[in-house]
Amino acid sequence: MKTWRLELGVDSPPADDLAELEATIQYRLSGRVSDFHVRLVDRTLVLCGRARTYYAKQLAQHAAMDASGLPVLANEIVVA
Numbered sequence: 001m002k003t004w005r006l007e008l009g010v011d012s013p014p015a016d017d018l019a020e021l022e023a024t025i026q027y028r029l030s031g032r033v034s035d036f037h038v039r040l041v042d043r044t045l046v047l048c049g050r051a052r053t054y055y056a057k058q059l060a061q062h063a064a065m066d067a068s069g070l071p072v073l074a075n076e077i078v079v080a
Helices: 015-029 054-068
Strands: 033-041 044-051 072-079
Touching: 015 033, 015 054, 033 054, 033 072, 044 054, 054 072
Parallel strands: 044 072
Antiparallel strands: 033 044
């Protein structure tokens, strides 16, 4: 699996790029987070979705940072 990186100089990447990033992260999470999606805010990421454990939420954050090369502004994944 390739490492996927957003370009820091781009304010609004194409929706296809964000969809590819989400798919890459989901692949790395092996289905641990449902309804997962990513928003880009001022060259940082906001993670959204639902997880069963806090560990899965943490894994999602690290996978997102690793795959994109960007910091996570907020991890709004709900643990339920």
